[in-house]
């Protein structure tokens with residue numbers, strides 16, 4: 232049996248990975264087995280969220296093969312299928328595989344990485360934009376009274392004035408959107424002061440739901456600014472109030488893998504702000520960065536401790552790693568910003584990597600519902616500190632946090648009634664807007680898609696409890712989750728809707744947020760791909776928040792569990808968190824990182 236057949240049999244490959252190896256064999260029958268297995272594993276790696284297959288990770292546990300990295304390297308280097316480009320040169324398009332730094336890539340993904348790194352470096356080293364700091368200083372001081380005391384929000388806003396590329400990272404509620412609203416106001420004020428056109432600003436996020444949340448937060452921040460003494464309210468009128476998905480921003484072309492906007496036809500914006508950047512995958516981030524016009528600013532907001540995107544590449548983490556923690560700036564930038572920040576900005580020599588100084592980490596959390604004291608637990612999860620997490624959970628001293636130790640089924644225990652009560656309230660709602668407002672009250676989150684503790688079977692049980700075994704498919708009060716992007720409908724992966732019975736003649740209607748009246752209705756038969764949404768995987772819940780979150784960890788450890796998954800799940804809760812888990816599984820989850828293989832950080836340095 233060939234290596235690839237063996238890997239397929241063990242479930243290590245999908246049939247599409249195996250088929251790639253088969254087609255290489257057909258084209259060149261003398262191709263060694265190791266090269267074919269490498270090609271198949273490089274293809275499989277993408278499906279697992281990696282940018283490439285790491286040869287050194289060829290433990291038997293990982294691949295089912297016992298192959299020394301030196302053996303792989305020798306076979307791959309000798310193969311005509313494998314390109315080995317020098318440094319950052321483009322790879323030979325005739326060869327489907329690329330070997331670089333011990334990683335075996337499908338060529339297309341290596342090119343995404345190379346082009347993204349090239350574009351980000353170029354944006355980072357653009358000459359600092361001219362900042363008339365003395366003229367802006369009075370407005371700046373009103374927006375950021377603590378600016379000279381090292382306030383990170385002030386530092387982020389000031390750096391965004393001077394830099395072409397900035398990452399603003401921080402956990403939920405650390406003020407990323409608030410900071411962006413103030414920074415945009417400063418850019419508008421600066422343009423007014425020098426008689427220039429108001430900057431063209433785009434706000435975008437990877438999912439429709441995340442874009443909606445971003446726009447809501449920005450509108451709230453704008454309302455606050457309007458009420459701030461000494462701020463000209465007409466400046467606030469120029470702030471953007473809408474955000475779009477990245478796909479919509481870039482302009483999808485039906486049935487094509489490319490967008491309307493790219494390096495040749497750049498986006499017509501001076502400032503592009505992208506929220507939830509941890510969810511953006513490698514191909515999309517590459518296409519976005521290339522579509523940013525020369526001289527424009529790209530500002531990425533995100534939380535690097537959250538789960539990486541489901542698709543290939545842990546892009547935000549790689550950019551954050553390349554930028555490092557040091558916020559020191561070259562003396563030219565520090566001098567230009569001194570009227571705003573005083574001497575609070577550390578200064579460095581000019582020999583750092585291109586992305587150094589392009590990241591500000593916001594640390595202080597401002598959004599804490601009085602009812603929920605999540606921060607210590609979220610910090611322990613983020614740091615993988617299981618002892619502290621368990622002690623906090625067992626002491627029961629965190630407001631709003633309840634630990635159901637060893638509970639394996641929230642639908643069987645004491646929580647069942649509480650969960651169903653909120654969902655039953657959906658059926659009592661009088662109108663779609665009210666039902667949609669109720670839809671974010673409570674969510675059951677699970678780490679798994681399949682199996683008894685997977686989202687699909689949990690949904691089926693909840694739906695049966697709510698509407699009986701012989702329920703109609705779209706019963707009154709059913710929650711739906713859209714699972715694909717449909718521009719035709721204006722519905723996107725992650726959108727949540729609620730089914731309500733129409734009038735006597737009508738069947739059920741599925742309602743979603745948006746549209747002129749704030750809600751949009753669809754006949755269920757016309758919806759794009761969707762599933763139930765009472766229970767969701769943590770991955771699908773990224774970018775959303777709920778008043779009450781019930782997190783169910785699996786009965787046994789599985790490899791997809793990680794501290795990032797637990798942290799992402801916990802931080803979806805606004806008012807109350809219930810965690811159902813055993814000590815052993817929680818410890819196993821917190822001991823593991825959601826690791827992604829990528830060469831991006833190395834390229835960016």
Ligand SMILES: Nc1ncnc2c1ncn2[C@@H]1O[C@H](COP(=O)(O)OP(=O)(O)OP(=O)(O)O)[C@@H](O)[C@H]1O
Nearest residue numbers: 384401402403404405406407408409410448597598
């Ligand atoms: N400097 C500040 N002083 C007082 N309140 C603040 C400050 N910064 C932010 N807030 C408040 O904290 C809350 C969260 O802010 P914001 O929405 O900007 O955070 P975020 O990091 O964008 O959150 P998320 O990650 O959930 O999108 C808001 O109510 C905001 O008004």
